[in-house]
Amino acid sequence: MKLLSTFAASPYDIAALQLFRDADAASAATLLAHCPVMLAAAGEVISSPASPQLVIVLRGALADATGDGATTRILPGESAGEQSVLDGEADLSGLKALEESELLLVDADLAWRLIEESDGVARNLLRLLSFRIRAASMQLRRRQKLGEFYRQLSLNDGLTGLYNRAWLNDVLPRLVSTAHATRAPLSLIMLDLDHFKGFNDRHGHLQGDGALRLAARVLAGALRPADFAVRYGGEEMMVILPDTAGPVAAGVAERLCECMREAVVFDDMRLPLPHITASFGVACLLDGGDDHALIAAADSALYRAKAAGRDRVAVAA
Numbered sequence: 197m198k199l200l201s202t203f204a205a206s207p208y209d210i211a212a213l214q215l216f217r218d219a220d221a222a223s224a225a226t227l228l229a230h231c232p233v234m235l236a237a238a239g240e241v242i243s244s245p246a247s248p249q250l251v252i253v254l255r256g257a258l259a260d261a262t263g264d265g266a267t268t269r270i271l272p273g274e275s276a277g278e279q280s281v282l283d284g285e286a287d288l289s290g291l292k293a294l295e296e297s298e299l300l301l302v303d304a305d306l307a308w309r310l311i312e313e314s315d316g317v318a319r320n321l322l323r324l325l326s327f328r329i330r331a332a333s334m335q336l337r338r339r340q341k342l343g344e345f346y347r348q349l350s351l352n353d354g355l356t357g358l359y360n361r362a363w364l365n366d367v368l369p370r371l372v373s374t375a376h377a378t379r380a381p382l383s384l385i386m387l388d389l390d391h392f393k394g395f396n397d398r399h400g401h402l403q404g405d406g407a408l409r410l411a412a413r414v415l416a417g418a419l420r421p422a423d424f425a426v427r428y429g430g431e432e433m434m435v436i437l438p439d440t441a442g443p444v445a446a447g448v449a450e451r452l453c454e455c456m457r458e459a460v461v462f463d464d465m466r467l468p469l470p471h472i473t474a475s476f477g478v479a480c481l482l483d484g485g486d487d488h489a490l491i492a493a494a495d496s497a498l499y500r501a502k503a504a505g506r507d508r509v510a511v512a513a
């Protein structure tokens with residue numbers, strides 16, 4: 197940065213500076229008279245001073261990088277560095293001139309004198325900080341919401357809206373541990389749409405997608421709020437039933453099998469397509485068994501349901 201003049205010798209009016217609005221302009225101007233006015237070239241980084249200082253933009257614009265990719269523009273009349281003056285931490289590392297700019301530099305001692313001698317400056321500073329805190333917490337809330345949105349997105353299957361494999365890998369081991377710890381039963385139903393390759397071949401992949409969505413709706417609509425439906429992969433889905441013993445789970449699977457058979461798939465012209473059916477394998481968590489064993493047991497029961505003619509339920513031995 198290049199020294200241009202003092203504030204007293206510059207053409208700028210103190211009334212245009214946000215911090216001094218409605219303050220005693222004459223006495224503030226006297227205090228600021230010897231402060232340096234510096235010229236920053238476009239793109240120049242405003243290097244961190246040895247001690248804290250206020251940087252007031254007189255002409256041009258600064259960008260304040262907050263460190264997480266977001267930047268705030270600081271325009272003529274606005275300032276930066278108030279917080280560093282208040283907490284004594286010299287840090288202007290995020291400041292950069294967006295275009296050729298003239299800046300008024302006020303060191304911390306003088307900034308404190310201005311605050312002590314002018315209620316107006318103190319009030320403006322508080323208002324400014326309160327505005328910044330509010331803006332920062334709004335940004336934080338927006339980020340939290342966005343984070344939650346992406347978290348949901350990463351745990352749900354895009355086509356069906358059911359939980360996905362990542363969710364299953366995270367949650368099933370915990371459900372298994374809870375079941376062992378509380379000695380409560382835990383059942384799992386594995387299901388696979390029947391002859392789905394043929395359905396796709398005959399009606400097209402888009403109709404196949406529609407059928408998968410319908411199957412997911414059937415599951416989601418027929419379960420208790422405490423149960424979970426997961427898209428395990430392709431046309432394979434899974435239902436997890438906490439606090440549910442094998443015979444009850446077998447009953448649930450029978451009901452799902454029937455609902456699936458009765459569900460109606462429509463194509464684009466709203467003409468019903470052939471019904472879809474699914475085969476179901478049911479397993480209950482065994483003493484000392486883990487999530488892999490539970491899935492393997494349900495999977496082999498499902499295999500038996502397929503081998504026995506499909507559109508039916510088989511229960512693990």
Ligand SMILES: Nc1nc2c(ncn2[C@@H]2O[C@H](COP(=O)(O)OP(=O)(O)OP(=O)(O)O)[C@@H](O)[C@H]2O)c(=O)[nH]1
Pocket residue numbers: 355388389390391392393394396400401402403404405408429430431502506
């Ligand atoms: N439309 C659509 N099809 C899918 C999707 N995921 C898997 N598939 C199809 O599902 C079919 C599964 O076929 P197979 O594993 O041969 O089994 P199947 O034809 O259902 O026969 P069985 O399971 O033995 O009754 C394949 O043709 C896959 O392309 C998907 O997201 N959308």
